[in-house]
Amino acid sequence: MMEERIPVTYKYLRLHKKFPSVWCPGCGIGIVFNALIRAIDRSGLKKDEVAFVSGIGCSGRMPVYGDFDSLHVTHGRALAFATGLKLAKPDIEVITVMGDGDALAIGGNHFIHAARRNMDITAIIVNNSIYGMTGGQYSPTTPTGAKATTAMYGDVEQPFDVANLAVVAGAAFVARGAVYYAFELERLIEQAIRKKGFALVEVISHCHIHYGKMNGMPEAIDMLKWQKENTISRSQAEKEGGAGGKIIRGVLVDRSLPGYVEQYDKIIAQAQQRLGRAR
Numbered sequence: 001m002m003e004e005r006i007p008v009t010y011k012y013l014r015l016h017k018k019f020p021s022v023w024c025p026g027c028g029i030g031i032v033f034n035a036l037i038r039a040i041d042r043s044g045l046k047k048d049e050v051a052f053v054s055g056i057g058c059s060g061r062m063p064v065y066g067d068f069d070s071l072h073v074t075h076g077r078a079l080a081f082a083t084g085l086k087l088a089k090p091d092i093e094v095i096t097v098m099g100d101g102d103a104l105a106i107g108g109n110h111f112i113h114a115a116r117r118n119m120d121i122t123a124i125i126v127n128n129s130i131y132g133m134t135g136g137q138y139s140p141t142t143p144t145g146a147k148a149t150t151a152m153y154g155d156v157e158q159p160f161d162v163a164n165l166a167v168v169a170g171a172a173f174v175a176r177g178a179v180y181y182a183f184e185l186e187r188l189i190e191q192a193i194r195k196k197g198f199a200l201v202e203v204i205s206h207c208h209i210h211y212g213k214m215n216g217m218p219e220a221i222d223m224l225k226w227q228k229e230n231t232i233s234r235s236q237a238e239k240e241g242g243a244g245g246k247i248i249r250g251v252l253v254d255r256s257l258p259g260y261v262e263q264y265d266k267i268i269a270q271a272q273q274r275l276g277r278a279r
């Protein structure tokens, strides 16, 4: 009898409760979710050692489908809730999943300060350059000139470079992956999970339904080809002496910085010593 092979991902899904998912066929979010789950599996964490936190948006639905302790909170506030959770339960691996709108528009303030504080959180930003869930409004990462339902003649704003924003804000670990390179993405997320401190993985993903349709790439495959042709690994860029105008994938920063939780614990210990009490 042939042995039935069950993908590792199935172990971590609320399979009989929450499926089918809301995601459009071909959306990049499913690939990110798979990579994230495989990264958790590789890192050896047990289900009850992980908590998922998300805001609202197509990307923010991931914790609904993952069988972990989850907080599905208000739009833009995932990192604020994740910070509270981490302080209350420092031993839990807290993972936030956000869309670019969620993390960088309404949630932009939380994003820079979580990075600045070096909160020990793994943050995944699924950057599809658009507000997917609400019908394709432009976001802080929509490229200048690209069309959106709120920019029919092209967006006039400058987009954020998400990963570099995290670098200058003070994150301990910053990486960028792309859905097209799913196995590389899995390794980047695993590194982020293992890292102490604020660890960001920006994932270049796609919303062919809104962004693609308005910008000459109506099928998921068009957008995946775009990722293949317009991104380059850091090692390849170094070999070639430059990125040639392409977006760099890989680890951008991995540094040792004091983490917020350990600094906070030190303050508590000092205060308790002064008051003459053991913790």
Ligand SMILES: Cc1ncc(C[n+]2csc(CCOP(=O)(O)OP(=O)(O)O)c2C)c(N)n1
Binding pocket: 056, 057, 058, 059, 060, 074, 075, 098, 099, 100, 101, 102, 103, 106, 126, 128, 130, 131, 132, 133, 134, 139, 207
């Ligand atoms: C306070 C608040 N403002 C606005 C909304 C409406 N809203 C829901 S999801 C969303 C944007 C989603 O875009 P993004 O975060 O990029 O995620 P995606 O759906 O593309 O994955 C917005 C504006 C809301 N739910 N709550």
Ligand code: SF4
Binding pocket: 022, 023, 024, 026, 027, 028, 029, 058, 059, 128, 132, 133, 206, 207, 208, 209, 210
């Ligand atoms: S609307 Fe866009 S981002 Fe949302 S599930 Fe569909 S393809 Fe994905």
